Amino acid sequence: MTISKGDRLPDVTLVKATDNGPEKVQSGEYFKGKKVALFSVPGAYTPTCSAKHLPGFVEKAQDLKAKGVDEIACTAVNDAFVLGAWNKSSGSSDITMLADGNGEFAEALGLTMDGTGFGMGKRGQRFSMIVNDGVVEEVNVEQPGDFKVSSAEHMLGQL
DSSP, X not given: OXXXXXXXXXXXXXXXXXXXXXXXXXXXHHTTTSEEEEEEOSOTTOHHIIIIIHHHHHHTHHHHHHTTOOEEEEEXXXXXXXXXXXXXXXXXXXXXXXXXXXXXXXHHHTOEEEOGGGTOOEXXXXXXXXXXXXXXXXXXXXXXXXXXXXXXXXXXXXO
C-alpha cells in the first residue's frame, strides 16, 4: 500500500549523514514534533537529481522555512557516505541527508521502483512530502521519468 495524505510515516531506521560520520536515527523520532519538507531521489549524483531536484531545495530552503518548515530532508536508497559527499559537493547545510541504504523506508512507504534495467537495483521513487509531526500533510509522487510535482517550487505552493 502506498502512503497517503493523513497517514503516519512508518518507523524504520535511517542513517543520517553528519560531519562526524553516519548516525542511525529512527524515522518516528526524527519526524516527531516538527514540520519537515521531505524529498526523495532515485540516487545521488544521477542527472535529474543533481541538476534539478537537490538544487531546487537548496535554492528554496529559506522560502520553505519562511512558510513554516522546520527542516528539509532528502532521502535516497544510497549509503550515508554517498549522500554526505553529494550534500557537500552540491547541497547545503540546510538539507539533512537521510540514507535509506537497504530501501526499507521506500518499501515501507510503498514507493519503490525497479531500476535494475539501468543497473541501479531497487530504488525509491522520486517524490516529495510535507510531514508534520510524523503525519503526511501532502504527498507528491512523480510518474517514471517526470520531474514536476516533487520540486521545491511545487511544494512552496502547497504550504
